Amino acid sequence: MATTRRQLPPRPETAARRREILAAALEIFGAKGYNNGPLAEIAEQVGMTHAGILHHFGSKDRLLVEVLRYRDESDVEGIEGQHIPGGTELFRHLIRTAFANEERPGIVQAYAVLSAESVTDSNPGREYFEDRYRVLRGEVAEAFRAMCAERGVDDPAHVERAATSVLAVMDGLQVQWLLDPTQVELAATSAFAIEAIALQALDPRPSPFDA
Amino acid sequence: MATTRRQLPPRPETAARRREILAAALEIFGAKGYNNGPLAEIAEQVGMTHAGILHHFGSKDRLLVEVLRYRDESDVEGIEGQHIPGGTELFRHLIRTAFANEERPGIVQAYAVLSAESVTDSNPGREYFEDRYRVLRGEVAEAFRAMCAERGVDDPAHVERAATSVLAVMDGLQVQWLLDPTQVELAATSAFAIEAIALQALDPRPSPFDA
DNA sequence: AGTAACTTACAATGCAGTCAGTAAGTAGCA
DNA sequence: TGCTACTTACTGACTGCATTGTAAGTTACT
Structure with a gap:
């Protein structure tokens, strides 16, 4: 030896x-x-x-x-981790991120392409995206619960769904924006949709589609 | 000759x-x-x-x-074309499609993967998806305008954004659902988000994030 | 008779990964 | 400080495989 x-x-x-x-x-x-x-x-x-x-x-x-x-890590400011902003702060952060993203289409495209590609057979990035979405959904849901508590909402029925929807709409908008930036306003539309979803989670109104 | x-x-x-x-x-x-x-x-x-x-x-x-x-063509019932359902019919159709999609993950995955892949350099499917989203956005926006008219809403300020958001949230939910079907309810969440967006477009409330 | 609908065989790339070798750095020691 | 032993950080050449496309031949329909 x-x-x-x-x-x-x-x-x-x-x-x-x-x-x-x-x-x-x-x-x-x-x-x-x-x-x-x-x-x-x-x-x-x-x-x-x-x-x-x-x-x-x-x-x-x-x-x-x-x-x-x-x-x-290199993401402007990591959404996750840190102080877990109590109430509306996380949502403001998400909207700011959408505005920042309008200036960096390369990053947006990488994320959109790689996340979708990750669902294909035996893709090495799959575990990463599974974990990432799980963590992000948890954090957004937590922020929703905090907002509900602040506003005295007892029965946060749709918190999980709202959290999932917020992330979904941001991702989906990115794809449409990448395909045609002249027709899709990434940041403004993100803000609109996030607000719409948050409002319905915090203070539900009846569906406009029920006869 | x-x-x-x-x-x-x-x-x-x-x-x-x-x-x-x-x-x-x-x-x-x-x-x-x-x-x-x-x-x-x-x-x-x-x-x-x-x-x-x-x-x-x-x-x-x-x-x-x-x-x-x-x-x-083979899509259960083509969303586009045909009679252009006047008011809420298109949205009910979209939600029904989301329920149907829960039974056919293969189709959903193909759509999610190929649409994201289409934004990559010189992908032969790009033109198809550009056209498709443009057409779908137009149809959903038209349905929103019809609903606004029925309800006597004059100022449909966010119609375009709402239409874009509806499609975006459906696509984004599909990716999350494919990654982890046990954590994401595709159809129920689609319905929730579409309703939230529609309500905010038809009868806006102030942002919960201001102040 | 001619062509559609193939097959087999092959050409031509493109690509990840291996291997042996080289230059330059670093640790230990006299 | 200078020498030796070993390692890192590569390069270049090569292997092997996968993959799209082509060309020539075969069968069977019309």
Whole structure:
């Protein structure tokens, strides 16, 4: 048995280099999809060969999950975590995010493409998106419950559905906006829909469709 | 010049055979995505080689656009076209569709995957989805205007946004439902959200987030 | 007789991942 | 401080596989 000193720490520049790769991968995967986005193109963008990327991340699958995590962190201000804003603060934050998103179509496209692609057979990003939606639904629902409590609403019947709907409408609007930005106002429509859903959750009115 | 009778009519069974292929392609593309869904797998499902499929459709790109058109026709009852139901009928139809969709996850997945994939670079389905959303938005907006008129609402300020939101929430819910059907009620949540959006469009209340 | 509806065989890419090798950094030690 | 041993961070070449499209041949309908 040798006195093995195996496993040296990574070099100081390595962390920055990895972030470069993750940013490039987010761009390529966003533009062309995960399946259709070759490692070689990502490599080219950071001045490397595709083998160099595999050296850092092991496989394309693992690169994707790291890209998704990276996107969370680099997201302007992480929605989740932190102080869990009590009442209306989370919703204001969601609407601000929608406004910010109008200035970064690349990120929006990456998210829209990769989340939908994640439902396909044996996609490596699936677990990430399952977890993400579960966490986000929980946080939005919690914010709804806080608002209900503040306003003395006892029976928050539709809190779960409202939370799910808020996230759904934001995602769905992104796809329509990406397809035709001249016809869809991403932020203004997000704000309208979120308000509509919140109002119905906090203070329900009868359905306009029942005869 | 020979008395060429070039171009013989297709044989009687051909139309049915093509439909078989389209159905198989919809299933494969839905399950694995367009880029990741090989022709060979579609061919296998209809008992053919991939060259046989290319004989019928010429290229994979052209197959996709025909698949998308086919999906419209085979959709239980086409939302668009026909009699353009005057008032609340369209919304009831949308909600019924959401209930029907809970029984056919394959179709839902195909739609979710292919619509998101269509925003990627040079995707052959893009034009189809652009057109489709434009048409659907117009029809839903028209239905909103009809409801406003029936109820004597003069200023339908948010009709366009409401129409966009209704479609968006339905699409977004599908993705969440596909990721975790045990946590998301597709139809019930669709109904809740559509009602919330419709109520706010027909009879707006002030935002709960101001002040 | 001619063509539709295929099949088999093949051409041409594109792509992830492996492997051996190289240059440069770092740790331990004299 | 300088030397040695080992590791990281790559490159280039290659393998192997998957995949779309084409071309030529076969069968059977009309």
